[in-house]
Amino acid sequence: NYGPVGLTTGGSNNEICDTDGRCQLLQLKGGMSLLNAYPQSGTDNTARNSREKMFSETIPNLFNSIPAGLPGIASGDWNSITRNIDATNNPESKISPSLRRLISVKKWSDIHIQLGLGTKYTRFHSSNGICSATRLDRIYSIGGLKATSCEYVPVPFSDHLVTIATFESVESVVAETPHQKSRFKSNKSLVQNLKVCLLYTSPS
Numbered sequence: 116n117y118g119p120v121g122l123t124t125g126g127s128n129n130e131i132c133d134t135d136g137r138c139q140l141l142q143l144k145g146g147m148s149l150l151n152a153y154p155q156s157g158t159d160n161t162a163r164n165s166r167e168k169m170f171s172e173t174i175p176n177l178f179n180s181i182p183a184g185l186p187g188i189a190s191g192d193w194n195s196i197t198r199n200i201d202a203t204n205n206p207e208s209k210i211s212p213s214l215r216r217l218i219s220v221k222k223w224s225d226i227h228i229q230l231g232l233g234t235k236y237t238r239f240h241s242s243n244g245i246c247s248a249t250r251l252d253r254i255y256s257i258g259g260l261k262a263t264s265c266e267y268v269p270v271p272f273s274d275h276l277v278t279i280a281t282f283e284s285v286e287s288v289v290a291e292t293p294h295q296k297s298r299f300k301s302n303k304s305l306v307q308n309l310k311v312c313l314l315y316t317s318p319s
Contacts, residue, residue, distance in 0.1 A: 131180065133173045140177045148187035148257065150174070156194045158208065166195055170213035178221070187257035188282070189223060192238075192275065194251055197225075200234060204247035223255035226262035226280055235267055237276045252278045 129142040141149045152174065154166040174189075181187075195211035196202055197218065202209050217223070227235065227250070236248035252275055256262055261283045267276040 129180070131177050133169075133177065137169065138173055138177060140181075142181055146182070146185040148178075148181050148185060150177070150187065150189040150191075152189070152191035152193065154191070154194045162194075166211055167213040170211060170217045174217060175221075185258050186260040188260065189255040189257060190253070190278075192252050196249060196251070201236075201250040202247070203236070203249070204245065209249065218255065221257065223257055224260075226254050226256055226265050229256065229262055230265055232265060237267055237278060239274055252276065254278060254280050256282065 131140045131142075132138060137153050137155070139151045143149070152169065154169050155162045157163075193211075193214065195214055196206060196209045197211065197215045199206040199210070218225070236250050237252040238250075239246070239248050241247070252267075254262070254265065262280055263283055264279075264281045266279050268279060269276050
């Protein structure tokens with residue numbers, strides 16, 4: 116059980132998932148893409164290699180079907196970082212070279228950095244009397260999409276904070292989403308106005 120991570124738009128044009136169920140890519144009818152990722156957690160070699168494979172192979176392969184340059188959002192509990200400042204304890208061990216390379220090659224923009232926000236963390240943990248904090252839950256904009264706000268909100272049932280971001284409207288790109296009966300429902304304006312709320316919990 117990877118936790119309740121997922122995306123729903125009530126009618127995407129194209130949905131692609133990896134075979135492990137840890138990546139979900141939606142391409143909306145106007146070309147806008149939404150990626151949600153939950154790489155394997157852990158500090159052992161198996162977990163680390165799984166994350167590196169996701170960042171170097173799985174995610175690039177998912178985007179092969181989408182033309183370059185279109186706007187999009189990549190979000191997730193990445194279970195790794197790209198900057199030392201994003202972890203209080205042993206940050207070097209949490210940095211992912213493959214994620215750094217993916218961000219550079221695809222020209223993703225970390226909206227936290229884009230907005231010039233100060234030091235923030237989204238996951239808090241205590242082990243053997245040592246408390247640590249890490250900014251694992253991040254949102255990246257794709258194709259020049261601009262964020263207008265980003266905030267982190269605590270919730271009572273998780274050791275992660277909720278990440279809430281607002282983006283500039285791109286109504287010319289994001290087509291109107293038709294109504295569709297589904298177990299999961301999403302307000303059409305959520306997609307059109309690009310107000311994204313991510314909720315993450317650690318696996319039990």
